[in-house]
Amino acid sequence: MSTTGAGATEVPKYTKKDFESDQDVRWCPGCGDYAVLSAVQKSMPDLGIPRENIVFISGIGCSSRFPYYMNTYGFHTIHGRAPAIATGLRVARPDLKVFVVTGDGDGLSIGGNHMLHVLRRNVNLTILLFNNRIYGLTKGQYSPTSEQGKITKSTPMGSADRPVNPIAFALGCGATFVARTVDRHIAHMEETIKRAAAHRGTAFVEILQNCNVYNDLTWNVVYDKEQRLAHELKLEHGKPLLFGPVDDRQALVMDGVNPKVVPAKATPPDRLWIHDESNVNAAKILADLFAPDYPVPVGVFAAVSAPVYEDVVIDQEQRAISEKGVGDIAKLLKSGDTWTIE
């Protein structure tokens, strides 16, 4: 039986091509998913894990076609349930590296409950949530991350729903690794995916992704060169929270219990907010920030360590076996109150 990563067998030297399946990719031309697929395939060789030990699990939606295009093990399941399927797989097979690919509808609407519980359990897997703020596969209805008032086919006068914030949701559920990246920022995406994959526990990555057919440029704030320059805040552990053009740098600081944007030049170094991935409380404050009033943070919001669900499950099993030996059904059948009939 093979085990993940290190061990007896040498992991082959892979290239991106080794992770491309023979299936025709069927997303719309220009879809942001192509870039994510490419970034994931490019990241794979660096994980140092034999290809046969990698599994991609997905639910339903455009993003959920993803496993078909990866030359690994894959399971395209039912709407919203990928985190639960992946939990069962991890409990059965803790030696496998498991990825869950989902979207804003799959992961936060129909599968919101499973997302909550996989995050709080801290199952060791990597979740890639493609957020395009629209239902693409069903041809353009608003999603749980769509902005309030959004006009779509199902909301001709604007949606009444308030949107859910995936990062704040994940942190609220007790996620141990939470990050955001952007489909058009290839290098950042690859780097983020690799970091997420290396995390032990549930890693949650929101990928801001473009649906050029039903919700084009919904993330223009991080696509458009000028807007990006003005708003994007790259989170880097140990570095101050600074953003904006070089000649007009802004600092994010805390004013009492509120975050505040102030000119960087006028801010004394000891007032700067130094990003600390181990500070979940700080991450929760950052999670709620967005343009236009605040910067748009991208990168790793939080990365902390906590017990992994299936580790506990397996440990209990091992303990039970080491205390009393492997179960013996013949013995169990005769245990307790029995009587003989001659």
Add this chain to the structure above:
Amino acid sequence: MSETAAREVVAPKPRRELARAVVRFAGDSGDGMQLTGEQFTLESAVAGSDLATLPNFPAEIRAPAGTLFGVSSFQLQFGSQRVYTPGDRLDCLVAMNPAALKVHLGDLKPGGLLIVNTQAFDKRNLDKAGYAANPLEDPTLAERYRLHKVDMTALTLEAIQDLPLNTKEKDRTKNFFALGLVSWIYTRPLDPTLEWIKKKFAKNATIAEANTRVLKAGHAFGETAEIFAECYQVEPAEMAPGLYRAMTGNRALAWGLLAAAERSKLPIVYGAYPITPASGILEELAMHKRFRIRTIQAEDEIAAATAAIGASFGGAVGVTASSGPGIALKGEAIGLAVTAELPLVIFDIQRGGPSTGLPTKTEQADLMQALYGRNSEAPVVVLAPATPGDCFFVAYEAVRIAVKYMVPVMVLSDGFLANGSEPWLIPDPSTLPPIDVHFRTDPDGFFPYLRDPATLGRPWVRPGTPGLEHRIGGIEKQDVTGNISYDPDNHDHMVRTRAEKVRRVAQEIPPTSINGPATGDLLVVGWGGTYGAITAAVERAQTEGKAVASVHLRHLNPLPPDLGHILREYRRVLVPEINSGQLVRVLRAEYLVDAVGFNRVRGLPLATEDIYDAISQLAEGSS
């Protein structure tokens, strides 16, 4: 009066031989009636009786004391001959309070033994039970039944007055008084209960002492008090020799899985969400981690099913369980297992419905849900155990079929089987059929939907196997290659192939066993937990010379290959079910036979008497 003195003055009372007896303990939810019944069951089993039990309790955990809906009861029938059911009418009713009397008196045979705890018949309890006057003072009660008014509360307190327990703690032991008394009446040995008390309260010597004393006090009361003129003896039943234990259906399902895990050498991942009456299986399995059973208490029914499917994808045996409402939620996931062609075992512990229905009562109304309760064409194998002990073999068989054919297998148990128990001849697990598991490892010529010619099962591949990386999913796929396919002819082919795969499970079904003549007036066809009631009714009709036989189906999909032929050997076919007529519809549709149903949907097992009446009408009508 000291014990010795009592023995000196009391002559032994006459013992009357009985072939069988039906006893019911009834009281408040907090009166410990389930425990009393379980211990009486154990005593009877040790005495060599065959028996069947029927626990019956409210859905509310702590229903308000003294109310009608708070009444909890435990019934058992024990006898010196085969006992198939817990019995219809009672020979003996123990009523610990007015509410219990009111709810259960109607089931007591005229002239039956009625034992009541008088102290509970105070104004407050009488009001709660809706009695305008104390029924114990109504002379007709003593005329109709052999009424014994016993102040169990006072006698209990007296027996343990010197023990350092408060009144509430003392009062709580009075169920042991009832147990001791009834044990004396039916000559049941106290030893099993004394042993149980010793073990159970090993850490609390005072409670152990109190229960022991009260139990013995109840027993001595029967022996000494002048109100009991005689006691009864039930000879040991003629049962197959061997080692026995009491077995409930839920425990048997759990242990069947343990046996399957051991034999197949596969880990089992059991996903479940707590629901009555299925939760007991999860709790039982959680105690047996040494068998490599990994339990997941999931966030909901859907996650429970899908986690099991994920485990099966990983090369373990995925098992999920629920009752009807939860099975409804799992429907889409079961469809995924159908099309992904992965093994999955689903236990449905049926209860009264629809919706929340009657959570603690039994029903057989999920057969159609098991057969058809999913979108599109999604056939699964359906099995049903006949008795609590049979659950062990059916759970094992479900795993065996699921991994051999790469199909979901649904097991239809019910609330009656789940909580009911029977004396069970302990099987030798080495005699169980092997569970052959073959994981494909050879990449040469591999396709995910390449089929075994005998079973039509596709290869099971453990992720982690080099060279066999592949993708499966819920979208229709091309046969053999497993590639996504929207081709109309391929879809038609796949629909038929999935159905044929389930049909081929018929290869596993042994010839149907017929209880009675191979041809005749009437065939009674049943399935699941009604086995005992049907068998008892049919055997009674047979002793009266009626040409009646019965078959009891374990395999509901596919049906036994010889069933069509058997049905035609009788002039009439009767199908008793605890639903509005589900199997009867299947039989009529499948075999074009004019089968008729006998249906009662009362949340209770069918009564032997009622089935017997239905048999008599049909058998007589045709002769």
